[in-house]
Structures are given as C-alpha cells and as structure tokens.
Amino acid sequence: MLVSELAERADVPLATVKYYLREGLLTPGETTGPRRAEYDDSHLRRLRVLRLLREVGGVPVTSLRQVVEALDDEGLAVHDTMTLVADVISAGPGPQTQDPVALEIVDRVITAMGWDGIRAESLDRQRLASLVTLLNGPGPLAANVEVLTFYAGVADQLARAEIALVDHSTERSHLLEQMVTGSVVYGQVFELLRQLGHEHHHAQVATGSARPQPVGT
Amino acid sequence: MLVSELAERADVPLATVKYYLREGLLTPGETTGPRRAEYDDSHLRRLRVLRLLREVGGVPVTSLRQVVEALDDEGLAVHDTMTLVADVISAGPGPQTQDPVALEIVDRVITAMGWDGIRAESLDRQRLASLVTLLNGPGPLAANVEVLTFYAGVADQLARAEIALVDHSTERSHLLEQMVTGSVVYGQVFELLRQLGHEHHHAQVATGSARPQPVGT
C-alpha cells in the first residue's frame, strides 16, 4: 500500500504519518520508484501501536523513538526489550530524589513480595521511591511498608494475570507489540475501573450504608 | 506569610505562584495594604495539592480550575464533589465514541460487581467504553466481560481499602484534599507497582521458571 492508504487505514492524518517517518518512528517503505514507496502490514501494525501509546498511554514522541529502537533490535531478548520499554513508557519525569529511606521502604516491599527479578536500576523502582518521599513529606498522607505491600499484592495479581493472558508462543515482534500495547491499555482500563469503584463506594458512604471494609465482605 | 514565603515553603517558583493566582487557582491573599497581602496555611495546602495534581497526576491547569471550584463550593456534599473531581481528573480527552456494544459490556461488568452507585453520565464509564471499543477493534487484544470483571474485582479491593484508609470525620476541606491527592498519588503508586510486578514475572518467564499462574500460587 502507499502512504496515503496506510494513513487512512490507521485513521491517522497523512501529515502525521509523514511526521512519524521524519522522526524515525516508522521505517521508510520499500522504494518501488523515484516517487513511489510500498508499505505493508508491519507498518500498519506499528503505526497503530504508536498511536495507542501516544493517545492512550500519553507517551511523548521522543520516548516513542526509544520504544521502536528496542522493539526493532532483533538481538534483544523479549524480556530485555520489555524492561527497556517499561523504563521509557511509565509516566512522569525521571526520578528527582534519591532518598535512601524511601528506597529502603520500596526495597522492603519488593523483598516481602518475593520479587527477585527486579533490577536495581529499574526506573520504576526509583520513581516509586520518589513518590514515597513525596507522600512522607509534608501533608497528611503517609506511605508505610504495610500499606505498600498490600498495594503490591494487588498489583501482583494483575501482573500475573496479564502475563498469563498473552500467547507466549507467537513471533517476537507480534508478541512484543501485544505486550506493550496490552500493558498500556490495560493500565488505563484498570485505572478507570478503580475510579468507578471509588464512585460506587463513595456513594455507599454518602447514603449512610455501612462503610466499605477493606478485605472481606 | 507573603507570596514569596508561600512560594518558598511550597517549593514552587514565585512566578508560578503568581501565574496560579492569575488563573484563579489560588484565592488572593488578604490585602493588608495597597501593595501587601497575607497568605495562610490554607493557601499553602492548596498550592501543594495543585502541584501534586499537576506533577504526579499530570492534570492540566485548565482542569485544575474546575477542581478548585468543586473543592471551594461549600454547598456541595463531599460525595458530589468527589464525583465532579473524578470526572475532571482522570486522564485522556472526553469520550469520542459512543459504541453501544462497548457500553453494554461495561455496564454488565458494573452490574456483575454490584456497583449500583455509578451515574450514567460518569465520564469514567464512558471513557472505559471507548477503551473497550479500541480493544475490540483491529488488533490482537480483546476485552470481554470475564476479563474486565476480573480487573474490576481487583480494582474494587483497592477502592475499598482507599476509602477505609481516610479519616472520614475530619473537616470538609481537609478531607477532600486528602481524598483527591490520595487518589492521584496512590493511582501512580499502584501503576508503578504493577510495572514492577511485570518486571519480576517477565524475569521468571525468561529464566525458564514456571509461568506465573493467574490466581493461586
């Protein structure tokens, strides 16, 4: 297919596709003449992934370039690609504080969960420590190991389920695209469900019903 | 305190505080002279909340104005304020699709959860439907009622816990600020923990250990 068709099929303005090509987010189509180039299904899939990351995940375009680099590096194991992508994708700027106390709280949670596959350089780990610093600074909120471990337990349920859901036997590129988009979209899905849960339970409190209890019924 | 002190205590550039005042995100201090105004602790707390919503939650400044309006409307019940704020805060633009099929899927999940306190106009509900449309469009991912209900169950655990955690007996303004910031910050905390969970379980898969199982051990 030609660019215009690619753009139309992905429901993306042509100008934007050209922009992505310029930025190196899409590999140029196969040139079939001086003013002619052919694009295939892999381009279409890639473009869809990019739009999803941008629009649903809010991933900035500069980060997208890092994502495609990781995705296209055939020499990289699936696992390594995913950690690379994870470092880039999750929201917020890099960690600004390296408060050792917060880091230790985070590490204790990680240990309590038995999560032994986490790199010390994991940006998520450091970002989490920043948030803990923030929570334990001025203000009424506080994060302790117990609460965080509870959260981690819940998060673990999701992580397990999500990994179990993907078909691990498919080809590398398809598998990665599936995992990356899944992670982003289901992250949003969960966040919305959490908000809906809030809305319901707030209503419960407001109408004078019993306060919701954290664990059992 | 004077503006400069307010800015310093909240660790926000003075120019930014002035900007927020201009935008109506902060109420003007009490004028004690033609070129003098006094700010108090409520301003400081408000400013901290705003920065948190902006930096951690990524809430745009224009939405912040709506948030403060809801927060400052003393005639509004706590519950109603929260739903108003929730509509404004959660990420993404308003819903663009109103696919009846997706909406019905969402509603079935809501019913299955026994969530009867959710307004039909809830933006989160509609945003979720948009995501479901997206998932069930082209591409390998798919969202069915079962999977979504599983997610909703997990989300419900969090929502319960979070509501149980706040001290419901404090004064309106403090309570709301606590709930709003808590919702945003813990949303991020959870997302990071979910990513960490992924990182661990991916590592498990990569090292050839048993694949993680969704529910039990």
Place this chain on the structure above:
DNA sequence: GCTGCGTGGATACCGGAACTATCTTACTAC
C-alpha cells in the same frame, strides 16, 4: 503523448500549554 492527480521529500509554520521575565508603582523597614 498529454494531462492532472498524487507521491515522496524537504522546510516552514502554527497553536496550545505552562511558565518566566520584565516593568511599574509604591510601601516599609532601616
């Protein structure tokens, strides 16, 4: 073969968001 649409490629421009800098006037503390 001619024509006119559309292509690939390059470059320039735009609009919104979130600040940031400057300037003016005037109080206030020393």
Place this chain on the structure above:
DNA sequence: GTAGTAAGATAGTTCCGGTATCCACGCAGC
C-alpha cells in the same frame, strides 16, 4: 530618605505535536 522588595499587570519564551506548503516528478487514464 533610601534600599529593598511586594503586588500587580503585561509581554515573552520554550517545548511539544503536529500542519501546511512547496516542489519536481512519475503514473494512470484518456
């Protein structure tokens, strides 16, 4: 009385994510 800063207003800046325009030219239909 004078140096320092506050308040308030206005204008300017940076970054991001696109759009728009331009050009020279090949291809499809006639």
